[in-house]
Every structure is written in structure tokens, then in C-alpha cells.
Amino acid sequence: MKNLSIKQRVTLYYAAVFLLITGLVIGGFYAAFGYQTNQVSQLSLERAVKNAFDFIETPGDWLEISPDFDFYVDDVTLLVYGPEGTLMLGHEPQSFPQNTALRSDEHQSIDTTLDQWQVYDLYTEYPNGLGVWVRGIHSLSSSAATLRRALITMLLAMPLLILFALLLGYRVTRRAFTPIEKIQQTARAIERDRDLSRRINLPSERIDELSLLGSTFDDLFDQLETAFNREKQFTSDVSHELRTPISVIISQAEFGLDHPDDPALREQSLQAILQQSRQMSQLVTHLLELSRAARGADLMHPEPINLAELCEMVAEELAEKAAEHDIRIIQKLDPDIVLTLDQTQMVRALINLMQNGIEHGHAGGFIMLDLQRRLNAVHLIVSDDGHGIPVEHLPHIFDRFYQVDTARTARQNGNSGLGLTMVRQIIENHGGTIEVQSTEGVGSTFTIILPDQPSDEPV
Ligand code: ADP
Numbered sequence: 001m002k003n004l005s006i007k008q009r010v011t012l013y014y015a016a017v018f019l020l021i022t023g024l025v026i027g028g029f030y031a032a033f034g035y036q037t038n039q040v041s042q043l044s045l046e047r048a049v050k051n052a053f054d055f056i057e058t059p060g061d062w063l064e065i066s067p068d069f070d071f072y073v074d075d076v077t078l079l080v081y082g083p084e085g086t087l088m089l090g091h092e093p094q095s096f097p098q099n100t101a102l103r104s105d106e107h108q109s110i111d112t113t114l115d116q117w118q119v120y121d122l123y124t125e126y127p128n129g130l131g132v133w134v135r136g137i138h139s140l141s142s143s144a145a146t147l148r149r150a151l152i153t154m155l156l157a158m159p160l161l162i163l164f165a166l167l168l169g170y171r172v173t174r175r176a177f178t179p180i181e182k183i184q185q186t187a188r189a190i191e192r193d194r195d196l197s198r199r200i201n202l203p204s205e206r207i208d209e210l211s212l213l214g215s216t217f218d219d220l221f222d223q224l225e226t227a228f229n230r231e232k233q234f235t236s237d238v239s240h241e242l243r244t245p246i247s248v249i250i251s252q253a254e255f256g257l258d259h260p261d262d263p264a265l266r267e268q269s270l271q272a273i274l275q276q277s278r279q280m281s282q283l284v285t286h287l288l289e290l291s292r293a294a295r296g297a298d299l300m301h302p303e304p305i306n307l308a309e310l311c312e313m314v315a316e317e318l319a320e321k322a323a324e325h326d327i328r329i330i331q332k333l334d335p336d337i338v339l340t341l342d343q344t345q346m347v348r349a350l351i352n353l354m355q356n357g358i359e360h361g362h363a364g365g366f367i368m369l370d371l372q373r374r375l376n377a378v379h380l381i382v383s384d385d386g387h388g389i390p391v392e393h394l395p396h397i398f399d400r401f402y403q404v405d406t407a408r409t410a411r412q413n414g415n416s417g418l419g420l421t422m423v424r425q426i427i428e429n430h431g432g433t434i435e436v437q438s439t440e441g442v443g444s445t446f447t448i449i450l451p452d453q454p455s456d457e458p459v
Pocket of ligand 1: 387417421
């Protein structure tokens with residue numbers, strides 16, 4: 001039983017239940033039919049015996065039995081006995097036990113090896129003092145035989161019924177299990193061919209637990225495929241990003257080595273190598289930060305933070321850099337907003353947004369930090385009046401390694417195109433979202449929306 005498939009087990013259970021029910025129905029039928037036959041024979045027996053007295057009269061001090069007295073009525077043999085039990089009229093059926101005691105108004109069942117009898121006796125005493133017994137005997141052999149024949153027919157039909165139950169059960173379970181087979185085949189094909197694009201695709205007209213399971217698996221495969229492709233893309237992006245500085249380093253080193261006698265050229269090569277190495281180091285730092293942010297919840301240390309104080313802290317940290325670019329930092333902060341956040345991550349996100357604002361701003365311009373409650377959310381808005389982002393780039397700026405500026409200019413600033421990806425990851429770690437609005441030549445606005453929660457509940 002243990003090694004049987006679920007399909008076989010269900011089929012067997014199905015057949016067993018089917019048989020049990022059939023057995024119960026046959027048993028019940030047999031018992032009910034037997035009881036009914038018995039009842040009917042008792043009634044007709046009693047009636048025949050009682051009717052027999054209509055043909056017995058006592059005109060004087062003797063008994064007179066009418067010539068119409070019938071000794072065989074409705075399968076009942078009638079006998080007349082004297083008060084002492086002496087057979088006066090009628091013939092006992094063959095094989096009926098002769099010494100069967102007379103018992104007035106009582107039904108007796110008598111089994112012999114040859115037959116089965118139902119007996120009913122009635123004694124009546126007439127006013128002239130004469131008494132008489134009438135006995136009715138009914139042989140159950142014919143109804144018992146009918147019953148036995150019916151039972152044998154049913155028992156003979158049993159193997160056919162079992163076969164029918166097994167076939168029907170197997171058909172039903174096979175149909176029910178088709179989606180599971182399809183799920184299994186798809187999973188196996190994905191594993192065998194390493195092809196995550198396969199889907200189960202169960203017919204949509206069928207909506208039951210298994211079709212829901214199938215579509216859940218398809219959704220899961222979708223997610224796995226997206227995640228897998230993203231990882232592949234990421235590896236290729238990282239390799240691509242590292243290849244450029246590495247080839248510059250190699251060519252500059254070769255160039256330096258080719259000019260041993262020219263200290264100025266060697267110095268130039270070394271400077272180029274240093275710059276590219278710093279850029280690589282920056283890139284690796286950004287990658288590490290991004291991977292830390294991506295591990296999100298694992299590495300978070302949430303604590304109640306006053307967001308206005310956090311903004312002021314970041315603004316102070318970037319004040320010098322902003323002053324270098326002649327950019328003012330304006331703050332419009334609601335002082336009473338306390339959220340449970342990971343301070344390190346939030347500071348990193350805010351620094352990134354403000355640094356972008358400084359880098360892409362213009363002298364005499366500003367960066368504004370606006371913190372406010374709106375409905376059930378906290379809005380932290382970082383806006384600037386810099387050169388803005390062209391509309392065609394807006395949908396991509398949160399993608400990894402995506403940069404609006406020409407690659408050369410951006411790389412030279414030590415930027416990697418990972419900043420906004422990390423900012424979004426951090427905000428999502430806190431259950432929030434980030435939106436951007438920007439107009440070329442006017443400025444950009446990044447809006448962080450965080451769920452507003454009591455400070456004792458983690459975000
Ligand atoms: P990077 O590290 O190169 O700055 P980010 O992911 O931070 O990468 O930004 C992606 C791109 O979005 C940048 O190349 C930049 O051109 C653009 N960008 C980001 N913030 C601003 C801003 N405040 N103003 C204009 N452009 C911006």
C-alpha cells in the first residue's frame with residue numbers, strides 16, 4: 001500500500017467504499033425482503049386459519065364441517081384437530097414434523113433439513129362444549145428460494161461491480177490528477193533543461209484548487225525567471241563596469257613601462273591608474289552598500305527616529321559640499337514626526353538624494369528638504385532647481401548602473417549609477433515608496449512616502 005501512487009490509492013479507496021455501500025445495500029435488501037416475506041406469510045396464514053372457522057358449525061352437540069372447506073388456501077395447508085390434538089381432517093405436508101405441538105394463536109417457525117415452515121394454530125370452543133383446533137402450515141421454501149436466487153445473482157454480479165468501481169474510480173482520479181501531472185512534468189522539464197521560461201498553463205476554463213495551484217506555480221516561475229535574469233544582467237553589468245577601468249589601468253601601466261626615461265609621462269600614467277583605481281574602489285563600495293541594502297530586513301536595526309532631526313543631521317553633513325557648489329539647503333521640517341527606522345540606511349538614502357541634488361544643481365541654486373504628514377503617510381521631499389532629468393530617462397533612473405549623463409562624465413565624478421537603486425531598495429525595506437518628478441532646466445523632486453506608524457511599532 002505504501003508504494004502505491006496516490007491515484008492507485010484513491011482508486012482503491014473509492015472501490016472499497018463503493019463495495020461497502022453495495023454490500024450494505026444488498027444486506028439491507030436481503031434482511032428487509034426476508035422480514036417482509038415472513039410478515040406476509042404470517043398474515044396470510046393467520047387469515048386462512050381464521051377464515052377456516054367460517055366453515056365449521058355446531059348445529060347440535062356435534063361438529064359439522066362444510067363441504068366447501070378448502071384444505072389448501074393461498075399456499076396454506078389447513079388441518080383440523082380434535083381437542084386432544086388428534087388429526088381429524090386434512091393431510092400434513094410431506095416432511096412436516098408430525099409431533100409439532102399445537103399452540104393456540106401463536107406463530108411457530110419450524111426448520112427441518114428439507115424445508116422451512118411457518119405454522120399458526122387456533123383453538124376454539126363452541127357453546128355446546130365441543131372444541132376444535134385449526135392448524136395452518138405454510139412452506140417458506142418458495143420465497144426462501146427466491147431470496148436465495150436473488151442473493152446468488154447479486155453475488156455473481158459482485159466481480160463485475162468491483163471491476164466497474166475500479167474502472168470508474170481510476171477514470172475519475174486520472175482526470176482529477178491530470179493538472180498535478182502537468183505541474184510535475186513542467187517542474188521536471190525546468191530542472192532538466194534549466195529552462196525557467198516554461199509554464200504549466202492549465203486550461204483557464206477549469207477553476208478549482210489544482211488550477212489555482214498551477215497558476216500559483218506559474219506566478220512563482222515568473223518571479224524566479226525575473227530574479228534569475230536580473231542576477232544574470234547584474235553580473236554582466238558589473239563585469240562591464242569593471243572592464244573599462246581595468247583596461248585603462250593595464251594600458252596606462254604598459255605605457256608607463258614603455259617610457260622608463262620620461263618621468264613626466266610615467267607620472268601621467270600613474271595618475272591615470274590612481275584615478276581608475278579610486279573609481280573601481282568607489283564602485284566596489286557602492287556594490288557592497290547596494291548588496292547590504294538588498295539584504296534589507298536581515299541587517300536592519302530599527303529604532304524610533306525623529307525624522308526632522310535626521311534631516312538636519314544630514315543637511316549639516318553636506319553643508320560644506322553644498323557651500324562649495326554655492327547651493328543653499330532649505331529645510332521645511334515638521335519637528336514631531338517619529339518613525340521606527342534603520343538610521344544608518346535612512347541617512348545613506350538621504351545623503352544620496354542630496355548629493356545628487358548638489359551634483360546636478362547650479363551655483364546660486366538650492367536644495368529643499370520638506371518633511372510633512374499627509375493622510376496616513378509621511379512625505380519626505382528632496383527637491384532641487386538643478387538641470388533636471390530628460391523625460392525619456394525618468395522611467396530608468398532607478399535601474400542599476402543607469403546614468404543620464406554620458407558615461408565618461410559620470411564615471412569621472414566617481415558615480416556608478418547605483419545610488420538611486422540603493423535609495424529605492426532602502427525605502428522599500430521600510431515599507432515605503434519613492435517617486436520622481438523632473439523637468440529639464442527646472443529641477444527635480446524626489447518624494448519618499450513612508451507609512452505613518454506609532455513610534456513603538458516597527459515600520
Ligand atoms: P549616480 O551614482 O551616477 O549619480 P544615481 O543612481 O544616483 O547614479 O542616479 C542616476 C542618474 O539620475 C544619474 O546619472 C543622474 O543623471 C540622474 N539624477 C539623479 N538625481 C538627479 C537630480 N537631482 N538632478 C538631475 N539628475 C539626477
